[in-house]
Amino acid sequence: MPYPEKFTGFQVNGPDTWLEFHKNEFQPRPFGDYDVDIKIECCGVCGSDVHTISGGWGEQHFPLAVGHEIVGRAIRVGPKVTYVKEGQRVGVGAQSGACLNCRQCKNDNETYCREQLDTYGSIWPGTDIVLQGGYSSHVRTHQHWVFPIPDALPSTIAAPMLCAGLTAYSPLVRNGAGPGKKVGIVGMGGIGHFGVMFAKALGAEVWAISRSRSKEADARKMGADGFLATSEKGWNEPHIMTFDLIISTANSFEGFDLDAYLSLLDVHGKWVSVGLPEGEGVKVRSQTFLGNGCFFGSSHLGSRRETLEMLQLAADKGVKTWVQEVPLNEANLADIMKKMKKSDVRYRYCLTNYEEQFGA
Amino acid sequence: MPYPEKFTGFQVNGPDTWLEFHKNEFQPRPFGDYDVDIKIECCGVCGSDVHTISGGWGEQHFPLAVGHEIVGRAIRVGPKVTYVKEGQRVGVGAQSGACLNCRQCKNDNETYCREQLDTYGSIWPGTDIVLQGGYSSHVRTHQHWVFPIPDALPSTIAAPMLCAGLTAYSPLVRNGAGPGKKVGIVGMGGIGHFGVMFAKALGAEVWAISRSRSKEADARKMGADGFLATSEKGWNEPHIMTFDLIISTANSFEGFDLDAYLSLLDVHGKWVSVGLPEGEGVKVRSQTFLGNGCFFGSSHLGSRRETLEMLQLAADKGVKTWVQEVPLNEANLADIMKKMKKSDVRYRYCLTNYEEQFGA
Structure with missing residues (x-):
C-alpha cells in the first residue's frame, strides 16, 4: 500500500x-x-x-x-x-x-x-x-x-x-548573546559546534571549552575567539567571573567539577545546560552559586x-x-x-x- | 582602656x-x-x-x-x-x-x-x-x-x-518582582517574613510556601495573597508554571523535593536560594529544568x-x-x-x- x-x-x-x-x-x-x-x-x-x-x-x-x-x-x-x-x-x-x-x-x-x-x-x-x-x-x-x-x-x-542548531541558538538569543558579551560553549559535539558558530554569527566573543585541545583547530575555524581545555591545571583561573553566558552541551556529569565551570560566570551570569546527560545528575549546594550569584538552568529546543x-x-x-x-x-x-x-x-x-x- | x-x-x-x-x-x-x-x-x-x-x-x-x-x-x-x-x-x-x-x-x-x-x-x-x-x-x-x-x-x-531584609529585597528587585508578577517565598523565618512584606511592598502577588499551615495567619497579616503548605498532597499542582520568581529561604535540603518546587515556575522563571543550608546539597539533573527552562541560583546580600x-x-x-x-x-x-x-x-x-x- x-x-x-x-x-x-x-x-x-x-x-x-x-x-x-x-x-x-x-x-x-x-x-x-x-x-x-x-x-x-x-x-x-x-x-x-x-x-x-x-x-x-x-x-x-x-x-x-x-x-x-x-x-x-x-x-x-x-x-x-x-x-x-x-x-x-x-x-x-x-x-x-x-x-x-x-x-x-x-x-x-x-x-x-x-x-x-x-x-x-x-x-x-x-x-x-x-x-x-x-x-x-x-x-x-x-x-x-x-x-x-x-x-x-x-x-x-x-x-x-x-x-542541534536550534538547541544552541535559542538559549543564545534568549540570554543576550551578542556584541560585547563573552559566551562559553562547553563540549565540542554537534550542538557545541553550532553553539560556537551561532554565538559568533550573533556577534559575541565566543570561547570553546573542552576536555582536551584535540578540537581546538576546528573550533577556531568555526569562529571561536578562544579555547579552554579543562584537563589543564588552573584552566579556569584567568577567566573567573568574566563570562556572561555558558551553554553546556556536556553529555555526562562524570568527573564534572561544576564549581570550576560556574566560577567563570560574571555576576548573575547563566549556565544553560542543553545536553541531557544520562544518570543521576550532579550535586549542587547553594554556596556554589554564592560567589557570583550565578544561575544554573536548562533549555529545550x-x-x-x-x-x-x-x-x-x-x-x-x-x-x-x-x-x-x-x-x-x-x-x-x-x-x-x-x-x-x-x-x-x-x-x-x-x-x-x-x-x-x-x-x- | x-x-x-x-x-x-x-x-x-x-x-x-x-x-x-x-x-x-x-x-x-x-x-x-x-x-x-x-x-x-x-x-x-x-x-x-x-x-x-x-x-x-x-x-x-x-x-x-x-x-x-x-x-x-x-x-x-x-x-x-x-x-x-x-x-x-x-x-x-x-x-x-x-x-x-x-x-x-x-x-x-x-x-x-x-x-x-x-x-x-x-x-x-x-x-x-x-x-x-x-x-x-x-x-x-x-x-x-x-x-x-x-x-x-x-x-x-x-x-x-x-x-535579613536586604537578603530578601535584593533578589526581589533584581529579578523583577513588581506589579503583574507572581512571587513565592519559601520558608517563613526571618528572611522569609521580609520576603513576603517586601514583595508585597513592591507590588507583586506574593505566596508564602511553608511545610505546614502553622504560620498561614501570620503570613497573611504580612501581606501574603496566598499560602501553600508543602506537606499537603498535590500542593503544587494547581500552581504549576505560574510563578515568575521564587525566593527560597529554606535552611535545609532534607526531604526537599526540588522538582516539585521548580515545577511552579513559569518558562525561564527563577529559583533564588538565599538560605545557606548546612550539609551536602541537593542533586540536580538537567531534566529537572527542562519542562519550563527554569533557573536555579543564589543571591548574596x-x-x-x-x-x-x-x-x-x-x-x-x-x-x-x-x-x-x-x-x-x-x-x-x-x-x-x-x-x-x-x-x-x-x-x-x-x-x-x-x-x-x-x-x-
Whole structure:
C-alpha cells in the first residue's frame, strides 16, 4: 500500500537490538487540515536518536524509526495550511505538536507547552499510533513545525540545524548573546559546534571549552575567539567571573567539577545546560552559586519564530554545518550509531540518498 | 582602656562552648580616613550568627562576637567621610569591605567583589585582627557599608532589615518582582517574613510556601495573597508554571523535593536560594529544568544602593519587622541561640538595652 496510506521507515525493535534497523511500512497518523506531508530528502543524526533506541532515556515505544532533523519536499498540504506551499523545500525538527492555545504557546514558548509532542516516539492523542521520525520515506507534520528552508542553505547543511542548531541558538538569543558579551560553549559535539558558530554569527566573543585541545583547530575555524581545555591545571583561573553566558552541551556529569565551570560566570551570569546527560545528575549546594550569584538552568529546543530566524541568520552569515553525509541503509545506520556512541563524529552525520531506498 | 582604643563585645570561644558568651574587651582594626565608629544601640540576631558559632559553616576565627544587623549612632567619622555625619543614626549589615575598584564594585555588585569582607569573622587585611560584630559596644566600618536610617523607622525595626531584609529585597528587585508578577517565598523565618512584606511592598502577588499551615495567619497579616503548605498532597499542582520568581529561604535540603518546587515556575522563571543550608546539597539533573527552562541560583546580600532603597521603601510603605526585643546579656544570648537552633522565633530577635552593658 503506497503513500499516502503507508510510509516506510528504518525501525528499531528495542534497546536489546538497537543496532538492527528494519525497513518497515507503518501507518502515519490521520491527516488533518493543518498538516503537511513531506517526502524526506535527508535527515541529521542526533544524540537523542542514540539515547532513545539504546535505552539510555528509559522506556520508549517500539518499533520506532527515529530522526528529527528532517529536510524534504512538501508534497501535500491540508486545506487550512498557510505557512507552506506544495512543492516547497521544508524542514521538521524535534518537536511536532503543542496545544497552540496556552499562555506558553502564545508567548513563543510552545516548546514548553504541557501538551508538546516529540517528532518521534510520542503517541498521537486519541490513537495508539507511535509517531515515527525521519529515518523514513515521509513525515506528516502540523504546519506550525514545518519550516521553509532558505534557498541559500543546502539541505544537508540545514537539516542538522533543526534540532542541534536550534538547541544552541535559542538559549543564545534568549540570554543576550551578542556584541560585547563573552559566551562559553562547553563540549565540542554537534550542538557545541553550532553553539560556537551561532554565538559568533550573533556577534559575541565566543570561547570553546573542552576536555582536551584535540578540537581546538576546528573550533577556531568555526569562529571561536578562544579555547579552554579543562584537563589543564588552573584552566579556569584567568577567566573567573568574566563570562556572561555558558551553554553546556556536556553529555555526562562524570568527573564534572561544576564549581570550576560556574566560577567563570560574571555576576548573575547563566549556565544553560542543553545536553541531557544520562544518570543521576550532579550535586549542587547553594554556596556554589554564592560567589557570583550565578544561575544554573536548562533549555529545550526553541520556538517556530526562533527556527525561522536561525535559518535566515545561517543563510545571511554563511553559517555552515560541518556535516558528514552518509547514504541511508541498514549497514550505515548500524555503523554510525556505534560511532555516535563513541562521540566519533565531526560534527554531524546526515543521512542522504533517500531516493535509493524509497524511490523518486 | 576605654573607647576608642578598645571596644567590648560578647564573644564565644568556639563551637564546643557556643552557648557561653563572655564579655571581653577587644582591639578594633585601625581607624582609616573613610571609617565611621558607631556606638551600637541594638542588633538583630541572624541565622548566620548561629551557624557561625555552632560550627555549622566550618572553621571560624575565635574568640568572636557575632551580630551583623546593627543600628547605632555615628560618634566619630574619618576626615574623608561624606556619606555619614557625626551623631547620625546609622546601620551596618553583614558586609563591611570590598575593593570598590573592580568591575563588580563599580556595577553595584560589591557584594560579589572577590575581596569582600564580612562584618564579623573576616581577618582585617595586613593584620591578624578578627573583625567583631554587633554583639558589642561599638563597630568600626568603612562609610560605604554605613547606612543612614530614615527617621520613620525605629531602630529595632530597621536593624534586622540590614541582613535579613536586604537578603530578601535584593533578589526581589533584581529579578523583577513588581506589579503583574507572581512571587513565592519559601520558608517563613526571618528572611522569609521580609520576603513576603517586601514583595508585597513592591507590588507583586506574593505566596508564602511553608511545610505546614502553622504560620498561614501570620503570613497573611504580612501581606501574603496566598499560602501553600508543602506537606499537603498535590500542593503544587494547581500552581504549576505560574510563578515568575521564587525566593527560597529554606535552611535545609532534607526531604526537599526540588522538582516539585521548580515545577511552579513559569518558562525561564527563577529559583533564588538565599538560605545557606548546612550539609551536602541537593542533586540536580538537567531534566529537572527542562519542562519550563527554569533557573536555579543564589543571591548574596545586596548593594549599598539597594540597602538605601530598601530602607526608604520600608519607611514609605510602613513595612514593619516582626521583632522580639531581648535585652543583651549572657543568659539571654544563650537562651535565644537555643531557640534559633529550633527555629523558635517569630520572626526576628533584636538585642537591646546596650547602655545597661556598655554605658551611655
